[in-house]
Amino acid sequence: MEPKGDIALIGLAVMGQNLILNMNDHGYTVVAYNRTVSKVDEFLNGAAKGRDTILGAHSIEEMVRLLKKPRKIMLMVKAGKAVDDFIELLLPHLEPGDLIIDGGNSHFPDTIRRTNYLRSKGLLFIGTGISGGEEGARHGPSIMPGGTPEAWPLVKDIFQAIAAKAPDGAPCCEWIGSDGAGHYVKMAHNGIEYGDMQLICEAYQLMKEGLGMSNEEMHKAFAEWNEGELSSYLIEITRDILAYKDENGEYVVDKILDAAGQKGTGKWTTISSLDLGMPVTLIAEAVFARCLSAMKEERVQASKILKGPKGRLEGDRATWVEDIRRALLASKIVSYAQGFMLMREAAKEYNWNLNYGSIASIWRAGCIIRSVFLGRIKEAFDRDPNLSNLLLDDYFRGVIDRCQDSWRRVVSSAVQIGVPVPAFSTALAFYDGYRSERLPANLLQAQRDYFGAHMYERVDRPRGEFFHTNWTGRGGTVASTAYTV
Numbered sequence: 001m002e003p004k005g006d007i008a009l010i011g012l013a014v015m016g017q018n019l020i021l022n023m024n025d026h027g028y029t030v031v032a033y034n035r036t037v038s039k040v041d042e043f044l045n046g047a048a049k050g051r052d053t054i055l056g057a058h059s060i061e062e063m064v065r066l067l068k069k070p071r072k073i074m075l076m077v078k079a080g081k082a083v084d085d086f087i088e089l090l091l092p093h094l095e096p097g098d099l100i101i102d103g104g105n106s107h108f109p110d111t112i113r114r115t116n117y118l119r120s121k122g123l124l125f126i127g128t129g130i131s132g133g134e135e136g137a138r139h140g141p142s143i144m145p146g147g148t149p150e151a152w153p154l155v156k157d158i159f160q161a162i163a164a165k166a167p168d169g170a171p172c173c174e175w176i177g178s179d180g181a182g183h184y185v186k187m188a189h190n191g192i193e194y195g196d197m198q199l200i201c202e203a204y205q206l207m208k209e210g211l212g213m214s215n216e217e218m219h220k221a222f223a224e225w226n227e228g229e230l231s232s233y234l235i236e237i238t239r240d241i242l243a244y245k246d247e248n249g250e251y252v253v254d255k256i257l258d259a260a261g262q263k264g265t266g267k268w269t270t271i272s273s274l275d276l277g278m279p280v281t282l283i284a285e286a287v288f289a290r291c292l293s294a295m296k297e298e299r300v301q302a303s304k305i306l307k308g309p310k311g312r313l314e315g316d317r318a319t320w321v322e323d324i325r326r327a328l329l330a331s332k333i334v335s336y337a338q339g340f341m342l343m344r345e346a347a348k349e350y351n352w353n354l355n356y357g358s359i360a361s362i363w364r365a366g367c368i369i370r371s372v373f374l375g376r377i378k379e380a381f382d383r384d385p386n387l388s389n390l391l392l393d394d395y396f397r398g399v400i401d402r403c404q405d406s407w408r409r410v411v412s413s414a415v416q417i418g419v420p421v422p423a424f425s426t427a428l429a430f431y432d433g434y435r436s437e438r439l440p441a442n443l444l445q446a447q448r449d450y451f452g453a454h455m456y457e458r459v460d461r462p463r464g465e466f467f468h469t470n471w472t473g474r475g476g477t478v479a480s481t482a483y484t485v
């Protein structure tokens with residue numbers, strides 16, 4: 001009998017099951033398999049009941065037998081060792097030209113390694129970011145595939161069929177680039193998500209502590225914001241969360257402990273930004289803000305000891321709410337500018353040919369950071385595909401001009417009343433640094449040269465020429481180029 005399976009999916013947790021159902025809805029015959037084999041039948045008799053084009057496999061051999069060639073096998077298993085283990089289990093059953101796809105949240109260096117390893121075995125590999133959670137997987141996620149370029153035509157139709165569709169109808173899935181590019185861009189997406197969430201939380205705290213607004217009032221403010229240029233999934237769910245009451249008629253948000261968790265993609269993004277020397281300050285602050293929040297017991301102690309202002313934002317409330325909205329918008333522009341700077345540098349470092357407009361485009365729907373704003377970013381890259389920094393685009397420059405006074409008012413007032421706004425303020429500090437022709441690094445270079453003879457370049461000489469001053473008259477004139485401190 002001719003094999004019927006278009007693709008196999010291993011890993012029947014919710015994401016895996018939902019992707020199978022989504023593919024099946026689009027006419028693909030999918031073979032389902034799982035390490036714990038009993039889950040295969042549970043799935044066939046559960047969520048997949050009545051679908052005769054979802055085929056269960058009870059061994060890797062059976063799964064491979066059910067697949068058309070070249071075989072396409074997608075892993076939706078825990079990132080890390082599980083992926084490598086399954087690759088090894090699959091290898092003896094596959095032939096040159098077959099394709100393994102890792103749809104988990106793998107770290108991009110692993111994806112680079114796996115692409116090369118499988119290429120050495122004659123196999124194709126895709127590491128793909130999939131964003132949108134369970135709901136997205138079921139009805140349309142944003143999909144960011146990278147890996148062996150020859151693999152893309154094999155899955156393009158399936159992936160674009162199951163992906164979310166942007167408002168203009170474009171599928172939220174395009175080829176991102178070679179080896180680890182897809183997982184890198186997914187990681188950057190998650191980092192940006194950390195930033196967006198932190199910005200919203202700072203706006204919330206200012207409204208709550210600074211303006212004394214009730215949940216209902218904040219719910220209304222977020223509802224209004226969601227109608228305008230901030231319209232996005234995260235603003236929308238914040239609106240809904242603020243209004244959500246439990247069976248006793250009490251707000252759930254007020255009962256939730258203020259200690260944030262994290263799974264590590266924000267941390268990876270920040271580590272990568274440090275590795276690449278890119279000042280992605282807002283995402284870093286968002287990660288650190290989660291870390292500080294997690295020190296709950298220590299904060300409770302410190303709150304009884306450390307003094308500081310606990311004031312209110314004085315003046316017209318509606319004006320402040322609008323100021324906060326503008327501060328959020330301007331900060332968000334900085335965050336995305338930083339995120340795209342990071343991807344640009346990563347592309348240089350890892351030899352990826354990234355299309356930034358296309359990346360913005362596939363984030364417009366399906367994923368957690370989906371927003372009207374991303375449509376604006378796509379348009380900016382449509383206007384100028386070589387745009388070096390989003391802040392320099394006419395549209396975004398105009399928005400910052402419009403928001404700047406509010407932004408400064410919000411940050412300075414937050415400082416004065418003692419409400420922490422690490423993301424709002426780091427965004428503003430970055431903006432002021434980025435637009436500074438001169439920064440105090442002349443003094444910093446002098447310090448380095450003073451204590452370590454690290455040398456400096458001069459404003460009156462071409463770049464690349466280095467000088468040393470014998471600052472103390474002692475220690476000789478030999479420069480230190482052989483070691484770094």
Ligand code: 2AM
Binds near residue numbers: 035037039078085
């Ligand atoms: P399981 O049902 O056999 O535990 C999400 O946890 C998915 O990843 C599940 O399908 C799970 O399979 C799979 N998974 C987790 N760790 C694994 C491992 N070390 N090897 C294979 N599959 C694993």
